[in-house]
Amino acid sequence: MPQDDLIQLFSHFGLAALLGFLIGLERELRDETIPTVGIRDFVLFSLIGALSSYAALGLQASWLILAGFAGFLALLLSSYWVQRDQGPGITTELAAVLTFFLGVIIMHGATLLAIALAILMLGVLFPKDAIKRFRSRVQIHEMRAVLLFLTITFVILPVLPRQSLDTFLTHSVGTVTAVDQSTGEVDIRLDGDARVSAGDRVMLSQPDGTRIGFVRITAAENLNASGGYEGRQLADVRPDISVDGGLGIEFLEVMASAVRPYMLWLIVVLVSFVSFAGYVSIKILGSRVGIGLTGLIGGLVSSTVTTLSFARRSIEAPAGNSLFAMAIILASSVMFPRLLLEIAVINPPLMKNIAVPLTAMGITGALMAAVLYFRSRQPDTATVNVEFHNPFSLKSAVSFGLVFAGILMFTRLATFYLGDAWLPAVALVSGLTDADAIAFSMSSLQASGLIHIDWAAFNLVLGAISNTFMKLFLVLGLGDRALFKTLIGPFLVIGIVGLVSTLLYYDLGTALQAAGG
Template sequence: MVEPGADPLGLLVFRVAIAFGIGALIGMEREQSDSGGTFAGSRTFPLFGLLGALVQAFFPAMLPVALVAIAVPLTVAYAGKIWIERDVGLTTLTVAQLTVVLGALTTHSERGAVLAIIVGGVVTVLLSEKGTVHQFADRIAEPERRASVKFILVVLVVLPLMPDRELDALYGLNPRFVWLMVVFVTGLSFAAYVLARTVGARRGIALTGVLGGFVSSTATTVSMAERASETPPLYRVCAFSTIVASIVMFPRALIEIAVVNRALLPYVAVPLGAMTGIGAAVAAVVYRRGATGADIDTEIENPFRLQPALFFGAVFALVLLVSESAHSWLGASGIYATAFLSGLADVDAITLTLSRLAAEGEIPRSVAAIGIVIGAIANTLVKIGLAWLLGTRELARIVLVALGAASVAGLLFVVAA
């Protein structure tokens, strides 16, 4: 963020202007909202932002008092709105108070100003997409909502309680790190799930494969194989979605590596990128040869469920322990064997494990990179096997060619290394 030079007054004016801009942005959205415009709009919200910025700049200790003081007239105005319009929505009232806080953040610090800009933008988008948000909520069944709420509550309650240190009773595992990885992987899947449910029936087979792969490539493969068995003429469509879902696993692994150990990215970007490119090229050929004749949906389950999350946590902890022991006893070959066996069940666990071990200096980065590629190859072979076992022969042949070629590319990297 570019700010004026060293002039304190210029800097303050700049920060106050940011607060005004955030308030104006939110205010314009509320002005256009049927439920918010009559309560507070394009003139009132910039004043909320200015109030927060000026109080924080000159009377920071009075900010809580200012929030309480402004809550009184806001409540009175809101009560009048309910009386006149019979609208009991709390969104505008809540956003009004949030705007004061965002204004205060702008003059609190440079980091606070950047955060205020980001949050202000997110809030504006969230408010403007009211219809989309409600449509998404309506698509989620009641059991899914309850499962999501339970999972989020467990995350919020359990994560702060987890000890952030290695425990001898758990063979040196750090409970908070293990649970944090569970939350990260599940959150990555949930983001794709939200997008899938938001897009809904409008998504085509390409997007179905991509989103299904980010949520669960294995589940997508099983779903497509079963669909091909039920309706054999759709085998090309199902094969395309299966291939796309499977190769999405490689970019997903790159995202996980970037979060846990960014220094490892250069070692895995080429092999995983090659595997993605080759799989995508074959998928494009399948797409051109008739996969566009019909769209097909995938049964994507809500990943915010406690039982699968706990299962992944147990697998991740086990793989972490086994990998450390295997490296101590057998060296690099032990890591590779563990990576292959782990990859048969879940590629996320071995990816996160080896990224963490390489970050801590327990294993060389080159060994971690080879292990991650081996895990990806093993998981890809599982997808091929599922296509043969559950799908039609035509589906299995196409999947074998695409994912087999991707696996060979990864294997060449392993051999060359």
């Protein structure tokens, strides 16, 4: 056998023994009595699996794996029979079976998979007490919410149409015959029964239904028409591309073009998942945790709910305003990496483009919270009970979807009728309602080629800053006045850092020129 093959063989057997050792160590640490199945047994289980697999590969007889497993299983069952009166659990036996098959797949070359499965096993076996505490806190309505979430994610989402709604309000007009890439002039061959006239606006679609722009008809005669292209994807306009006509009501067509049911619901699912992850974290840790940790994790569930809770608490205990302010800033700062994560799923190029200002604001918020913590005379050992309701329900999902769809249509109408230069006003107003919605709206505009990527990033930052300052005014209306004064400085610093980093990082001159501003 070549030396390289021998080294690889030894490494595979060594990895099998190591994984068996780690799993056996966990079992011995877990069992307070003298275990009947311990470290040495698990090492041997893994090696038996590896040896069975090696023999099967060498002799081209896969039945040897089954034979090895049968012998191993007989020994395991006899051990279980001896200790059957010690407890009803079979966790150790199941871990032993999985350990055997870890050795099998290692010899088949799936070393990374074996390591990942071993880590997953240890991750399930170690936190036994935490899992039991979590089980005691789980309620039936929360399990229903999980089932509903899985249903709308893996059953409903895949069947939703990926085209924008305006494609369902259109009819075929013809196809593109020629396009002048320098002037944007588009020639169209009309269908036999199609009728267009000067001033009409028709849509261009790729074979998959993706909208790539519009053509404003300037001349039409018999079965030929021509017009000027409107959009930012002229390079994608080629002969034989489909040309569609709409209802003739431009206002409705523009609004409908902003909404793609699949993408809209994907974003609803994504936002719900992030919020639900934070909610589960709170359930595991308990509702009464440290103020700082509540602010940090509560920002994933809902930074608005977290802010409202601490604002009301400041009325009851104004002495803790510094800590309350720290928690509110942490909750607001979590929004920035949260937005990065969400945008990365649907628009990776924009995520990379927006990473610098959002990261800068997130870090600044964390530093401001740290300053307040060290200036506070009381340590963060107090607990606070913030009541978070299950962030996922069909009602909440539909409500967010409607708000998001409304902001999508609002921004699309503003872009179409007022021009891109008005987007900052739209972002500031929409950000007061929901930071996620305005962020995804700008992402949708940029992905559709309707605005420059730097201009989308700038307005996304404005929307996030607007949402941040909205929380400040919530504190002003519902919290202690001293808490509001404590928050003014840090929030101003976060906003200034966001604006300055955006102005320095992006070429807004080019973006404004492209926007016509």
